[in-house]
Amino acid sequence: MKKIIIGTLILLFTFAQATFAHTYLKASNPTDGQIVDSSLSEITLQFETAINENSLVTLTNEEGKEIPVSNSVDNDKLKAKFTSPLEDGTYTVTYNIIGEDGHPMSGSYLFMVSSEESAEGDSQAESGEGSSFNWVMLIVGVVVIIILLSLFTKPNKRRRRY
Structure with a gap:
């Protein structure tokens, strides 16, 4: 699921200029x-x-x-x-x-x-x-970066069983 979200965000960010053109x-x-x-x-x-x-x-x-x-x-x-x-x-x-x-x-x-x-x-x-300069694109870019960072730096909540 994470790969789908990350892929979608990358595509959105890559083609955002054409979307909001x-x-x-x-x-x-x-x-x-x-x-x-x-x-x-x-x-x-x-x-x-x-x-x-x-x-x-x-x-x-x-x-x-x-x-x-x-x-x-x-x-x-x-x-x-x-x-x-x-x-x-x-x-x-x-x-x-x-x-x-x-x-x-x-x-x-x-x-x-x-x-x-x-x-x-x-x-x-x-x-x-x-x-x-498009302020909307700057805000969207910052939000995308924050989401990506939160996905990759999220601590693993699984506990190991001994």
Whole structure:
């Protein structure tokens, strides 16, 4: 019985990423909170898996007015090109996608446009946005390790007869 439980737990832990595979934002340009100059011509969002062709990005300014963009999907990337340059201000990027697993996902983040781009904006542009770290998987992994340790370190309660 122990072998069956251990084998099941090993398989579960090995294939857990596929079991819980939702598509999350892996990187973006511009990143969340980044300050960019007005020469920005498109937003690029990269996801952890391929996304559906009907996925959309909408862009709104600080007054809530939607900025026209043309969306395109290339496997795991969603791009939104602007029809005209962005004015200085804060913008909200909102995405609605359908992942490879068929689950709809959405999210949003902010970035700012400034004619005087800061050095901080340059350093943030080089780093990837979005964390694919999954707390649920960490907790499941810890529980599996605790169960395995308890199975292998459990004292034998059988008493020997003399």
